[in-house]
Amino acid sequence: MSPLDLLVATPLGFMLAALAFGGQGRWLILVASPLMMSLAVWLVFLPPDAAHVVGGWDLPLGILLRGDGVARVFVLGAALCAALVGLQALYEFSPQSGGPSARNRGFWPLFYLMWAGANAGFLTTDLFNLYVALEMVSLAGVGLSALGSLQAALRYFLFALMGSLAYLLGVALLFANYGTVDITLLARTAEADAATLMALAVMTGGLLVKSALFPLHGWLPPAHAAAPAPASALLSAIVVKLGFVILMRLWFEAFATLAAPIAVGLLGALGAAAVIYGSIQAMRQRQLKALVAYSTVAQVGYLFVAFPLVAAAPSAAWSGMTLHAVAHMLAKAAMFLAAGLMLKAAPGRDIADLVGLARVMPVTVTAFALAAISLMGLPPSGGFAAKFMLLDAALDQGAYIYAAVLLGGGLMAAVYLFRPIAVAFSGAHGRAVALKAPLAAVAPLALAMCAIALGFFGVAFAELAAIGAPWAQGDAIGGVP
């Protein structure tokens, strides 16, 4: 028994159990959350070289599961998010919540499916296995966003379908070319021939759709804005990150030798454009959830701004990039949950409707504000520590444009995130009505506190994320085709 298997098998078991128990299946989360958390912690404390092939079938036939640093931090982050979002959903999707019962029941199996898929994706090194994991997560994501708006879910579905097909096309080319789809084997044999380059290009295109990088982000704002709060939280926290992790594995491990600086620079430029574009759109939104959704578009941009920095000098930027991803995971999940609660209490969905909310639900607004601090990259928070590391790397390399984007993005985030907070604190006579569920604010607050606390453990995090990192094996990344 190893957490590498159990982290996938356990949520799948819970999915079956949730289906079997029907209406009462929602209580399973009370068992699943602590169980999955302990599995994730177990994974973190495995010996550094933890890896094995499923069923004992060796490569290139079998599938290698590997608990490297990236897998560890992302699995842990996803476990924190999913466990707390699940607890919140226990309230959100209860029969008393008044939603249709099909919706209330449909949530749980899809939730566990997404969890299993995300873990499977973080842990595997097999590109085809990643395709299946990607489909699990996308399917669950579409199903969850359909609980809010069908129109948005259908658009997301078509985007995801095209993204998957592009990725699959790349996998097919790679298999035909190399006879293997394992990242560790490809890293050894990859050559810069036409098939490989085309495979990398189309796979990256497909995965950029999944990770919602500008200009391929079109599915994200409507789907996030309409979905129920726990679903939006999962979409922003987990779905988007899986695409990103696969891209990390492709560009910095499997094809590290092919990653030409200009191509990595293109990704960085798209990231910078995403930061600016997402921030501007977020500033223009009138609805709270739309604002938070565009903030995800901007924050995803940071992850790709880090790409050229990692390619040039991995050790510092690597921890900044992973830390940013995990901090965003936690903070954005907290923010969506808090926003969901705030909108339930507010008379409408606009930011202007939040007047006086801080009086009615101080804890929820505090959770929102704490999450905002991390997203703005203000200290002491995970977002800050990540920005600090990235900025350090950018200045080190003389990449002043990226440094300016990092800082400017933080300032713009402060502008658009401050708006709802200021409105919530203003006005004594808002029309908000307190929710009769005092415990509902626990999950967003806990997530936001985790995002803040992450800032205090920057060094420990960096050490964890560097376990088995491709650049730690002595080879420099990129630059030399």
Added chain:
Amino acid sequence: MSAAFDILLCLMILATAGIALFVRGAFAAIAFFIAFGNLLGLAWLALGAVNVALAEIAVGAGVTGVALILACSRLFELGDNLADVRTPLASRLGSAALCLGFTVMLAGVVLTIPPGDRLSKVVAPLLPGLGIENPVTGVLLAFRGYDTLLETFVLLGALVAAWSLTPDASRRLPPTTMVMTDPTSRIVAEAFTRLLAPAALIIAAYLVWVGSDLPGGAFQAGAVLAGALVVATLGGVVVLPRLDSLAARIALMVGPLTFLAIGLAGAALGGRFLAYPDGLEKTLIVTIEYALAISIAAGLALLAIGPPQPMPNNARADAR
């Protein structure tokens, strides 16, 4: 000779695909899509991949085709005539240029890769250990059993997602209210079903059984069963159970559950997750395949039929 056949087949595939993609009428498009699927099946036969041919014809063309046809007829009933909005010429030209470039590049890249069988030399020596002879089954259920396990959950998840779209009011209904209304065709379907159903059951059982040694297996068997179920439902012979009924739940879950349990048992007995204990490989694989076939049949049938539809107002009045 065979080369000429290949080329002819490929041209036909391209032609049917072109018609399916660009013909004006939606039903015609789907009809050609099914034809396209069958031709693809032939292509797979020509490639020597009988397993895929079976899967393509049964699942790719059959089940997808049924699902799309049903969707189209429901859309027609709802007043959506699937009219095609013409995209502006500029946008079409741009798209054409983009896709042409993409096709040329892809074809060029494909020609740089020498065709060849890369892994059967690796697979073959491992098969005797499993006690089965069909290498594809070996890959699906042993070497890449993890993929297959996850994939069965994708199927289940798609079903759950589709059903959670159902409004509560129609949740109490069986999966479809669409039964052939024309009496003659209904009698034909009924009679056809009574003949077909037992045959399908036998074929399915056989396909699973031979699947370990000859082409066949759980997916193909499941698809055949699903086809029989769909026809029977449309003929009004069988009423599919509701998703929350016990029978449906057992049928859907038995496959994934068996697979997962055997996988975990392998890990618990000291081996690896999804490792089969020595000597029991074939028994376990066949067990999993039968369980999977049931679940796949139920899942594909329910997916193809689609979730229960909210009845239009006049239909509801008729029902009273």
Added chain:
Amino acid sequence: MLVEGGHVFAVTGAVLAGLGFYSFLVKRHPIRQLLAANVVGAGVFLMLGGLGRSPGGADPFAQALVITGIVIAVALSALGAAMVVRLAACGDKDEAPLGEKREGP
């Protein structure tokens, strides 16, 4: 040389993928787009099969990947079709739209 291997089928697969992409771009109805996506998928699979062909038969590994892919494709297509139908039936209205006031437990 071109014909001996599976190149014919692989190139056919590539053309299918291109055709499917084009149809996806110019067709506006989601059912037609689903159809197009299925053709792209079939093209990718055919490419995989064609490039896995050898005189002795087809690569079992590639066959297994294709079978897995076909089943995933059918699951997604059926879900997509169900969504389109539901959207046409009920518009974009859920029974409990977001923002509707609900009392917590």
Added chain:
Amino acid sequence: MTSESLLLPAAVAWPMLLALASLTPGFRSCLRAALPLAPLPALAAAFLAPREVLVNAPELLLGGGGLMLTDAGAVFLGAAAGLWFCAAIYAVRYMRDDAHPVSFALFWNLVLAGNLGVFMAADLASFYVFFALLSLMAYPLVIHDRKPASLRAGTVYIVLAVIGETALLVGFMLAAHVADGAIMIEEVRAALTASPTQPATLWFLIVGFGIKAGLMPLHVWLPVAHPAAPTPASAVLSGAIVKAGIFGLLMFLPLGATFEMVGSVLAFLGFAGLFAAALLGLAQTNAKTVLAYSTVSQMGLIVGVIGVAQAAGTPAASVLAAVALYALHHGLAKGALFLGVGLAQHTTGAWRWLVVMVLAAVALSVAGLPLTAGAMVKEVIKEPAGALGASLIGVSSLTSGLILARYLFVLPASATQTRPPLMLLAPTVALAVAALCAPWMVLTWSAATIDYEPSDLLSQVVDAWPLGFALILAGIVVLLRLKCPTLPEGDLLFLMRQGLLGANATLRRVGRFAQAMATPVAREQRTKQRGAAWLNYLDSLERAAQGQAAIGGLLLLVAAALGAALLYG
């Protein structure tokens, strides 16, 4: 590591613990009562903790840093802790009927932790984190009463605070870069001193700290935010928190090296602020606003001195000690004066006269009355200020005297209560006494670094002519019942707003004129469209990104671009 050195982490950890505790429901009843406990470990640390000993926890933050108490830091720490302690006692009574006790206690303790931490941080990361904690968590204190005016003040505050944080972050990153990745403050300062090619770094640092210290023209938040907060919070904002900015400048500016440009600009801005702020403050009617302007003025003095020292390359040691002493006196005195505003609200009759006497004594000290602590610290700080600076400081007694007279004049009155509550009176008087005595005590302790030779009484009295002049002026104003002109709070801010409104109106007028000249309807529509054109463009961009064509087309385009880049890169 001795047990005394554990006082340093305890000094910041304890308020944070109390902040956490204020969130637990069972603790609510004794929330306010626990406020005075928070700064006690810091007070003990200021006296007992060993100097120049690093206490670190390598796992936290970026590792390698920690906490360390320097001599100057100890003076700042002691002053801040004392002020926070008195203000907390005051708050126990003053905030008795407060509507949000939890939020007050929570953010009070967090800001306290940040404020104390700044004075002890030994590395860049912890300094930055404490500084940000201080800046950002003070926002809820500013808007505590949730009145529209406070919310506006809070917005100004948070905008400038975030800009300051960003500037500081860039400054720190660049500084660490100059220091080859070292993050200990001492090494960074040494590196900045050694490399005269890094003025950009200094400018970022100056903007970051200048905003906090109320350096003109970055001071606009201060006259609106300090009065908006509840009185005890105003006291610590003006007395202790502003000092964090000064302390930052002291820690990071490469004093001892000669940066003429940077130093001259700082000196000019500082001394200009010294006079301009005092004059602006004269036109205010709210006692707390008057005090806030006085703070800007006094901080201008300190920054001016630092600037002169920077320009002249005066060694750090003498500047540090003198500025620390001045800041100590100002912090305690300003705290007493702020608390006095709330006290005066509760007092009439003879008690009021007593209170006003005490406050007047403190005010005179701040203005530099001979023989008081204020005169002594001014004398000490003239040393590094150079000749011109010294005479400016001397003259500034005039404006300081006037603005504090204005303060005493606009002190609010109460109609109901005659006897002040002890819990309000005691901390105010204690602070006043501390302001008058503590600088002398510190002077005796730090005799090694400060050589203060009191000149004879006569020359002191003669030197104090500006103060006398100020008193005479104030007397004339009172006797003739002249009225000061009044100005809105937040001078520049107000001007900016007015300017924008004016510009807008003018533009509109110009536009209307142009429309009248041209054919009316079509032109009007076109200007409207053009005005919103880029917004429309953004909308259509987003529609395109969400549209059907984007689904496949953009994907292919991005993939093609990537492919080309990979091929030719």
